Amino acid sequence: MPYSQLLDEEQVELLQRNSNVVSYNKKDIVFRQNTRTSHIMLMVSGLVKIFKEGRNERTVLLRIATPGEYIGMMSVMGDQIHQYSASVVENADICFIDINAYRNVLMENGKFSLQLMNLISQDGLFIFNRLMSQTHKQLPGRIADVLLYFAEQIYRQPHFDFPLTRRELAELAGTTKESFIRTLTEFKNDKIIYLDGSRVEIISMDIVKTLSELG
Amino acid sequence: MPYSQLLDEEQVELLQRNSNVVSYNKKDIVFRQNTRTSHIMLMVSGLVKIFKEGRNERTVLLRIATPGEYIGMMSVMGDQIHQYSASVVENADICFIDINAYRNVLMENGKFSLQLMNLISQDGLFIFNRLMSQTHKQLPGRIADVLLYFAEQIYRQPHFDFPLTRRELAELAGTTKESFIRTLTEFKNDKIIYLDGSRVEIISMDIVKTLSELG
DNA sequence: TTATTGGGATGATTTATATCATCTCTCTTT
DNA sequence: AAAGAGAGATGATATAAATCATCCCAATAA
Numbered sequence A, B: 001m002p003y004s005q006l007l008d009e010e011q012v013e014l015l016q017r018n019s020n021v022v023s024y025n026k027k028d029i030v031f032r033q034n035t036r037t038s039h040i041m042l043m044v045s046g047l048v049k050i051f052k053e054g055r056n057e058r059t060v061l062l063r064i065a066t067p068g069e070y071i072g073m074m075s076v077m078g079d080q081i082h083q084y085s086a087s088v089v090e091n092a093d094i095c096f097i098d099i100n101a102y103r104n105v106l107m108e109n110g111k112f113s114l115q116l117m118n119l120i121s122q123d124g125l126f127i128f129n130r131l132m133s134q135t136h137k138q139l140p141g142r143i144a145d146v147l148l149y150f151a152e153q154i155y156r157q158p159h160f161d162f163p164l165t166r167r168e169l170a171e172l173a174g175t176t177k178e179s180f181i182r183t184l185t186e187f188k189n190d191k192i193i194y195l196d197g198s199r200v201e202i203i204s205m206d207i208v209k210t211l212s213e214l215g
Numbered sequence C: 001t002t003a004t005t006g007g008g009a010t011g012a013t014t015t016a017t018a019t020c021a022t023c024t025c026t027c028t029t030t
Numbered sequence D: 001a002a003a004g005a006g007a008g009a010t011g012a013t014a015t016a017a018a019t020c021a022t023c024c025c026a027a028t029a030a
Helices: A009-017 A073-077 A099-108 A110-136 A139-154 A166-173 A177-189 A205-214 B009-017 B073-077 B099-108 B110-136 B139-154 B166-173 B177-189 B205-214
Strands: A019-024 A029-031 A039-053 A059-065 A085-098 A159-161 A193-196 A199-202 B019-024 B029-031 B039-053 B059-065 B085-098 B159-161 B193-196 B199-202
Touching (some): A009 A099, A039 A099, A059 A110, A059 A166, A059 B110, A073 A110, A073 B110, A085 A099, A099 B110, A110 B059, A110 B073, A110 B099, A139 A159, A139 A166, A139 A177, A139 A205, A166 A177, B009 B019, B009 B099, B039 B073, B059 B110, B059 B166, B085 B099, B099 B110, B139 B159, B139 B177, B139 B199, B139 B205, B166 B177, B177 B193
Antiparallel strands (some): A019 A085, A193 A199, B019 B085, B029 B085, B039 B059, B193 B199
16 A cells, blocks of 8 residues: 555554445546545555536546555545546545544654645646646647646556546646547548547657647 | 644644744736745745736636635645745735655654645635636626635625735636626625625625625 | 826727537446 | 447537727826
């Protein structure tokens, strides 16, 4: 269980005594927005999507959480109300840690505490940049961002299978299913990417990056 | 100097020895994005705008910092590179605190550390919500959000003077100067607000809130 | 004083993208 | 096997908001 290098044995043991791992299947909901936070959640395996559900039916996909990442941490440390929902994209094991045990460790281990603060900040800046992309780039730039997100952050290679439907990908890009499909097809026609169903191969990484930068 | 209730005398003294207050005039730049962070910055008085400058000349105004708030904290605790810029809207005094002294206090005071974590999280959630507003509401909703922001967060009363130009207000609403003016004029014509130059009085708070909620 | 610059305001025009409407195909479900 | 249901795809149309073009006015500079 990779908690942190900064914990001593006693602290690791304390957390372990107060943790348990839960297995989830694809499409399971892990938590819903507007519910109270109950535990610290740490991804052990699988993929989970973090999203905001709008009252007027518009949902926004914020990020895909991968193993080793916390989910819902900002809400746990913020106002204790989940600000977004999480559901499973690929069968996942999630480690639930008791909040009080965790807080006790934070209180007595300053370095661990600073590390977490760094993590929360990075997380905030990341979501911040994603939303900036959605707000202030136009479609090709946003689609390019989605491609780069999978290629660089999630799979760390230029070819991969989308783990999401076109609708979900559109939610990630801040657009509609139709517009997403259209733009992706253009990329395909322009030979920027190879595309077959959910299979993607980025042919010209340079162009994708340029599109992302130009917005 | 209101650091925190959670610090003991020694810690307050340590921070005081490592702080100094700097006065700024309107339009002064406090820090520029992409520069390295140097100090913890705490607003003592005045108003400062926090904004992201886009390479393609599109700037986004994220928030207005008021006395008692930290500025740039997420970047300091994140990757040590300012992710946005700050400039003065109304003459401001800002307390600069040495990062190392501050970190030392964080390390030895768990409660203070947790408090800051809470603050950073709240800050993240706030910016997150503001950007969500910009991305997924249409103009009237976004303009309503700007009105509510000043009325509720900044001035805490339904009548106030805009401290920003129309252009800046548009950047806060994620739109253009022209569209901002037009929509605000409509609000005026519809008797939702009273408007004269920078003077604003929200006549029907209910309608403004409804507009914000409907998006 | 007369230019010049920048903010505020409005109308006309353009455009990016959402919305609407189909159609096909593949899975489920019954 | 038939009938939905949902995903992907594509064309036609609508529309919100950006862009462009002025104009006025006040403040600042020459």
